Amino acid sequence: MVAFFLIFLPLLTGLLVFFIKEEKLVKGFAFLSSLATLTVSLLGLTLFKAEEHLQFTAQWMQPLGSSFSLKLDGMGQLLCLLTAISYPLVFLGSWNSSYTKPSNFFALMLLAQAGLMGVFLAMDALLFYFFWELALIPMYFLCSQWGGERRIQVTFKFFIYTFIGSVLMLIGILYLQSKTPDHSFSLRAFYNLELTTKTQSWLFWLFFLAFAIKMPVFPFHTWQPDTYEQSPTPTTMILSGVMVKMGLLGLLRWLLPVLPIASYVWGDVVMSLSIIGIVYASLIAIRQDDIKRLVAYSSIAHIGLMCAAIFAENKSGMQGVLLQMFNHGINIIGLWIIVEIIERRFGTRKISELGGLAQKAPAMAIFFVIIALANIALPLTNAFAGEFLMFNGLLNAKSNYYLWFTVFAGLGIILAAVYTLNMIRKVFYGEVNTITAAATDLKLNEKLALGIIVVLIFWMGVYPQAMLDVTDNFSQALTERIDISHLFRKK
Amino acid sequence: MNALIISAILGVVMMFSSILLKQKGAVRNVAVTGIILLILVNILEMGGTVFFKVNTRGMIVFDQFALLFNSIIFLATLIYLLLSAKDMEKVGVNYAEYFALIFFILCGVTLVSSFKSLLILFLGIEIISIPLYILTGSDKRNLKSNEASLKYFLLGSFSTGLMLMGIALYYGARGTFSTVIDPLITVTAKPLLISGMSLLLFSMAFKVSAAPFHFWTPDVYDGAPTVFTSFMATIIKAAVFIGFIRLFDDAFEQAQSTWRIWIAVITAVTLFIGNITAVFQQSVKRMLAYSSIAQAGFMLLSLYAMNTEAKEGLLIYAAAYCFATIGIFAVLAKMSDYTFDGFNGLSKKEPLIAATLAILLLSLAGIPLTAGFLAKFYMLKAAIATPNSLWLVIFAVLMAAVSVYYYFRVIQAMYFKEGSTSSSTTEFSPFFKGAMLILAGLVILLGLFPDILVNWLYF
Numbered sequence: 048m049v050a051f052f053l054i055f056l057p058l059l060t061g062l063l064v065f066f067i068k069e070e071k072l073v074k075g076f077a078f079l080s081s082l083a084t085l086t087v088s089l090l091g092l093t094l095f096k097a098e099e100h101l102q103f104t105a106q107w108m109q110p111l112g113s114s115f116s117l118k119l120d121g122m123g124q125l126l127c128l129l130t131a132i133s134y135p136l137v138f139l140g141s142w143n144s145s146y147t148k149p150s151n152f153f154a155l156m157l158l159a160q161a162g163l164m165g166v167f168l169a170m171d172a173l174l175f176y177f178f179w180e181l182a183l184i185p186m187y188f189l190c191s192q193w194g195g196e197r198r199i200q201v202t203f204k205f206f207i208y209t210f211i212g213s214v215l216m217l218i219g220i221l222y223l224q225s226k227t228p229d230h231s232f233s234l235r236a237f238y239n240l241e242l243t244t245k246t247q248s249w250l251f252w253l254f255f256l257a258f259a260i261k262m263p264v265f266p267f268h269t270w271q272p273d274t275y276e277q278s279p280t281p282t283t284m285i286l287s288g289v290m291v292k293m294g295l296l297g298l299l300r301w302l303l304p305v306l307p308i309a310s311y312v313w314g315d316v317v318m319s320l321s322i323i324g325i326v327y328a329s330l331i332a333i334r335q336d337d338i339k340r341l342v343a344y345s346s347i348a349h350i351g352l353m354c355a356a357i358f359a360e361n362k363s364g365m366q367g368v369l370l371q372m373f374n375h376g377i378n379i380i381g382l383w384i385i386v387e388i389i390e391r392r393f394g395t396r397k398i399s400e401l402g403g404l405a406q407k408a409p410a411m412a413i414f415f416v417i418i419a420l421a422n423i424a425l426p427l428t429n430a431f432a433g434e435f436l437m438f439n440g441l442l443n444a445k446s447n448y449y450l451w452f453t454v455f456a457g458l459g460i461i462l463a464a465v466y467t468l469n470m471i472r473k474v475f476y477g478e479v480n481t482i483t484a485a486a487t488d489l490k491l492n493e494k495l496a497l498g499i500i501v502v503l504i505f506w507m508g509v510y511p512q513a514m515l516d517v518t519d520n521f522s523q524a525l526t527e528r529i530d531i532s533h534l535f536r537k538k
Numbered sequence: 539m540n541a542l543i544i545s546a547i548l549g550v551v552m553m554f555s556s557i558l559l560k561q562k563g564a565v566r567n568v569a570v571t572g573i574i575l576l577i578l579v580n581i582l583e584m585g586g587t588v589f590f591k592v593n594t595r596g597m598i599v600f601d602q603f604a605l606l607f608n609s610i611i612f613l614a615t616l617i618y619l620l621l622s623a624k625d626m627e628k629v630g631v632n633y634a635e636y637f638a639l640i641f642f643i644l645c646g647v648t649l650v651s652s653f654k655s656l657l658i659l660f661l662g663i664e665i666i667s668i669p670l671y672i673l674t675g676s677d678k679r680n681l682k683s684n685e686a687s688l689k690y691f692l693l694g695s696f697s698t699g700l701m702l703m704g705i706a707l708y709y710g711a712r713g714t715f716s717t718v719i720d721p722l723i724t725v726t727a728k729p730l731l732i733s734g735m736s737l738l739l740f741s742m743a744f745k746v747s748a749a750p751f752h753f754w755t756p757d758v759y760d761g762a763p764t765v766f767t768s769f770m771a772t773i774i775k776a777a778v779f780i781g782f783i784r785l786f787d788d789a790f791e792q793a794q795s796t797w798r799i800w801i802a803v804i805t806a807v808t809l810f811i812g813n814i815t816a817v818f819q820q821s822v823k824r825m826l827a828y829s830s831i832a833q834a835g836f837m838l839l840s841l842y843a844m845n846t847e848a849k850e851g852l853l854i855y856a857a858a859y860c861f862a863t864i865g866i867f868a869v870l871a872k873m874s875d876y877t878f879d880g881f882n883g884l885s886k887k888e889p890l891i892a893a894t895l896a897i898l899l900l901s902l903a904g905i906p907l908t909a910g911f912l913a914k915f916y917m918l919k920a921a922i923a924t925p926n927s928l929w930l931v932i933f934a935v936l937m938a939a940v941s942v943y944y945y946f947r948v949i950q951a952m953y954f955k956e957g958s959t960s961s962s963t964t965e966f967s968p969f970f971k972g973a974m975l976i977l978a979g980l981v982i983l984l985g986l987f988p989d990i991l992v993n994w995l996y997f
Contacts, residue, residue, distance in 0.1 A: 188953070191950065192954060199955075207943065210939050210942055214936070221918055225919075
């Protein structure tokens with residue numbers, strides 16, 4: 048039932064919020080709803096760990112071979128927890144912003160949460176596709192309605208991009224379903240399929256395109272910086288913190304284990320693309336003047352590293368990716384919260400127009416520096432543990448070019464330090480100018496949200512084992528499933 | 539059989555009602571009652587209660603498929619009348635006659651959905667077409683309406699000629715009009731049969747406005763009064779499709795290897811032309827005309843696949859497409875400005891109408907949770923099961939992605955653009971709003987539980 052409530056709590060409250068008119072009430076209700084979802088998610092991790100609580104199956108579209116089956120496995124636990132933690136943080140961090148038609152805004156946010164949970168929980172391909180699209184629709188409306196000046200074109204580009212990817216994935220799903228003996232959409236039936244290398248190869252690209260666009264991986268990333276920049280910041284937080292994980296989850300649950308041979312064959316190509324993306328995005332990030340765009344490009348680099356580590360196809364890499372999925376979400380939400388505060392206080396996001404914030408707002412500076420250092424994976428912060436494992440994975444990859452991949456991915460880390468520290472220097476230190484002269488420090492709600500994030504950063508940095516235990520079984524099973532060395536031995 | 543006879547009687551009743559009933563509201567009520575009656579007798583027939591026993595010598599067979607399709611069409615017509623009947627008053631003076639023509643068309647539809655003889659198919663198509671020519675030109679003082687009617691009539695008669703020729707050749711090859719084929723008899727005059735088949739294929743493709751036989755569609759749909767465009771683009775199109783699939787499923791089953799590739803090409807061309815041209819339209823009405831071509835392209839996939847799923851899928855597609863398009867046209871008919879800009883800011887003025895309209899558009903675009911998604915889903919699923927069809931399926935979904943562009947333009951106009959305060963729309967009555975809400979609910983219900991529709995087939 049945990050799985051069921053994770054979806055239906057936000058869905059139900061989201062629909063209810065449409066009918067609340069008072070802005071304060073809407074905010075409070077949405078915040079309470081997100082707290083309730085978080086509680087459910089935590090219960091799933093602690094009290095109701097037993098298998099029967101984490102599964103939910105109901106009849107749905109029986110004649111088509113589909114069923115409404117949800118399950119919280121290790122990765123599901125982690126990503127649902129991330130989603131559940133993100134929402135209260137986002138609501139808390141942006142409590143002071145006000146929106147036209149607040150009820151619609153918060154309702155759509157909660158509906159998006161339901162869609163995201165569905166994607167993370169679905170164990171049936173058709174259901175997965177349903178939620179995949181349903182998470183997108185509220186996001187589309189959120190970005191187009193409350194975004195910046197160029198929001199309509201930019202969001203539309205984002206929508207068309209992802210839609211093309213997802214319909215191609217739909218074909219892949221349909222083809223796989225037609226190959227299963229009992230014409231079923233269930234994940235287990237997909238895992239039991241044995242397809243030829245050639246079939247796997249073209250199916251691989253149908254699926255990979257959908258996930259690559261969502262993550263995004265170079266060269267499918269062009270929608271991302273614009274969309275992050277133009278979206279209202281709470282939506283950007285969800286987009287970058289949680290929604291990009293849909294693509295990674297897709298790889299880990301629906302691509303690698305279903306098409307292991309093709310994943311091995313095309314692994315080098317995908318890793319090369321990811322590594323190119325890391326270096327490319329980092330170089331562009333150095334040149335950015337807009338903080339939002341800088342963070343957007345840095346996100347492409349981070350996701351690229353995760354994608355590369357997935358295709359290293361070993362347990363260390365997988366564990367690193369899973370851990371980093373969580374950490375990246377937390378860190379980037381922290382960055383966005385501060386970016387939004389800066390934007391709201393000073394009306395600008397340009398690095399060149401800001402300066403000397405550390406004198407005026409010391410608390411903000413401290414929080415920002417901690418989160419930014421976590422973002423570049425300093426030891427003792429959460430991202431260090433994840434990236435360490437991922438690099439370990441890359442070094443042990445089966446690919447012939449593993450050393451090159453590791454070296455260039457490492458270059459990304461160095462470049463990340465360059466642009467992040469540069470931004471900190473220009474925004475928080477240096478001379479106070481006319482724009483920043485009237486700066487005030489953080490408000491209580493902002494301190495609270497950022498404080499929680501900092502606690503999580505250090506907790507995960509010092510003791511990542513708690514998280515790694517959750518995902519251990521999952522990574523173990525996954526690495527065994529995608530191991531295709533027995534095929535070579537036969538020949 | 540119930541629906542066939544009663545729809546014909548109702549047509550006559552409607553003609554007399556113009557003399558007997560002075561008030562337009564009363565005429566409307568009679569028509570709505572009539573269509574509800576049609577639905578009821580048709581559902582009774584599905585349960586086995588047949589009022590009229592007529593020996594048709596096997597020329598008409600009302601099987602479960604045909605009856606279910608008729609029910610869908612009658613339901614769509616009911617929704618159409620509830621939403622748009624009032625707007626017909628604006629078209630011209632012969633209010634009751636329009637309803638009479640619609641009932642005659644429904645009579646033709648029941649023939650087309652249940653024929654087992656090419657003669658009946660021909661009769662049905664003609665009974666549908668001739669009232670349509672009149673409805674297209676019903677706005678007598680409007681030059682565009684006249685032009686559309688004439689164009690439709692000329693091209694329509696031409697395609698009817700092709701069809702007759704095709705039927706004649708078929709008769710020459712088989713020695714019978716019947717579409718029930720004895721598999722033991724081999725046809726010796728193969729060229730005769732194949733050329734007959736191709737002529738029938740062309741004429742049916744014309745009727746469903748498949749490319750390259752689609753050129754009449756935009757002009758006729760644009761010129762005809764909007765209320766009747768709605769009827770033409772949905773109910774008529776779906777009906778002809780059922781005739782199309784029955785014809786090729788029964789009469790030409792053996793020649794499948796020949797026509798499958800032709801259908802594949804026609805499908806691809808239709809999808810391409812319909813979707814790409816729709817992108818460049820400035821008027822929502824013309825956009826919907828091209829969108830109807832594009833949707834026909836998707837429906838053609840069922841013909842291409844021709845398996846159980848395809849036939850079930852066509853029913854769902856017909857329902858999904860009719861419901862959504864009827865709703866959009868009903869709103870369009872009430873707008874003063876047919877361009878995309880005419881919809882600017884509708885969500886502020888009429889939140890409920892905008893929301894329901896958005897759901898209908900999402901359904902046409904094939905977004906999950908709506909009937910339109912499942913309809914497309916069935917089509918793709920059916921097509922992918924046939925060998926060597928991957929290119930067509932991928933092409934179809936890419937075109938579906940293109941279609942998102944023009945459907946979303948309306949959504950963007952309604953939600954994200956500011957409307958000018960001067961642009962006035964007619965007031966939407968509470969009744970209209972309620973009907974739209976039910977329609978949107980129906981679209982979502984069908985999108986979540988297609989079983990409720992499909993299960994009727996296997997009663």
